[in-house]
Amino acid sequence: MTSEEKRTTILKYNSQPFNKQTINDGSYIKINSNNESCIDNINLYIKIENDIIKDFYFDGEACAITISATSIMIKSLLGKSIKEVLEFIASYENMINKLPYNKELLGEAECYDEIYKQPSRKRCALLPYIGLKKAIKEYQESLI
């Protein structure tokens, strides 16, 4: 991805977020994820069945990085198994922290590969994934 492509991708998902909708349905896990050091505040609504993400939405108020990162996360992980999701998250976190990662796996999410240059925005890019990990933990605990 060129710098211009990265910028275009981020701005596209900020102005046209993917699956940004409030869900009032008890069969979805609802997780709030907010950024202690700033004002990003999102809710994730996730339906997981048989270890597969069947449905996935979000709402809230947040910066362009968080809104776009959440959109791309949801688009990339809908229909994926928990195992695949965890592999994706690990690779994504490595990228954000400037460690070796699987480029092919991340697809559009690779647009944040230079975010480490702006330390204060790393948390914005990680925020939706912090929420997703909480949701997976909640799902796994519900099975025990």
Add this chain to the structure above:
Amino acid sequence: MNREDFLILKSGLIYFDNAATALKPKEVIAKMDEYYHNYPSNIKRGDYDLSYQATEEYEHTRNLVKELINADVIKEIVFTSGATDSLNIIADGYFKNKLNQNDEVLITKSEHASNVLPWFRLIKTNGIKVKYIPLDENYEVTLENVKKRVTANTKVISLAQITNVVGDIRPLKEIINYAHSLGILVIVDAAQSIAHKKVNVKELDADFLVFSAHKMGGPTGIGVLYGKERLLKEIEPINLGGGMNESFTTDGTYILKDIPTRLEAGTPNIAGVIGLGKTIEYLNKLDINKIDAYITDLKKYLVSKLEVIPHINIINKTSLSSVLAFNVEGIFSQDVAFYLNKHHICVRAGNHCAKMLKEEIKIANTVRISLSFYNTKTEIDKFIDLIKDKSRIEKEMI
């Protein structure tokens, strides 16, 4: 004014977040260095010159604070860790022992968290009620609206003199006069006003008044609790320990010293207090009335330039203080702050610790500019050039 006193400004940085904390003039920093290098001892403890000098400097600040706010006597000045600490001491050390079930405390939805949460805790411990004075169409407080909320159960009114988002200057003298006619005590949070306006506790007839040194250009971690002598004497100290006791014996009895020492347990922030003293001397030298006039002029200039930009929505156009809150249409406030940061301009984005205000202004987050005497019209021009170009913001905000 006096930009040469702030070394960081030489880098070209534009600092517009003075309501969060102000820059520190080099003579304030030098004064604290002087303490640490030349007389770094405890106060009121040792029979040697160093301790004597530290004590003198420490108490000199108390006198400077007394003069600054025109208190009656120096014992009405207590050093705390900041305005938050002071408000908690007032709520927990005084009102917790005075307020009963269904007694009412009046605040507004634009108060800072530190003037909200200590009262919320008294809802739990004492069964009090917290009620809100309605804000007018400019989100400001009027005496008429105070009267609307006062009942026979109202015991306390606690208000910022100037709020940190709307920046409205409250008609406190009239409010306090009215409150006192009904036996209601009034607490003034002067955190946002102390650096820009002449604050006069006697003229206001404030019962308690609090502020922090760091918003005046002083060090962090030091603040002031002012209280009328008879009220301060009734505060039950939150902290007990060294320096504040007269005597204690094995049977568990103890006698405390008089105010203000009684309320300053343990080794205090000595360097901080001495730094606060130098800050007051520095501001006195500049003249608070000149600072006030300069900032008022600067703010009018900022509003005049900003209000003609179509994509800017100013929240508090009528406010006369140093604070201006706005949004860029269609762009999240934090993205605006990041964009300005790329151009070395520091502004704050968010709810600014006034989380109930969104119920009034219907907007949760804003960009806030808060000015000080070292800001200039040239800095404002640079900011305006950056903010008027919306496509540039959209391009550079990430």
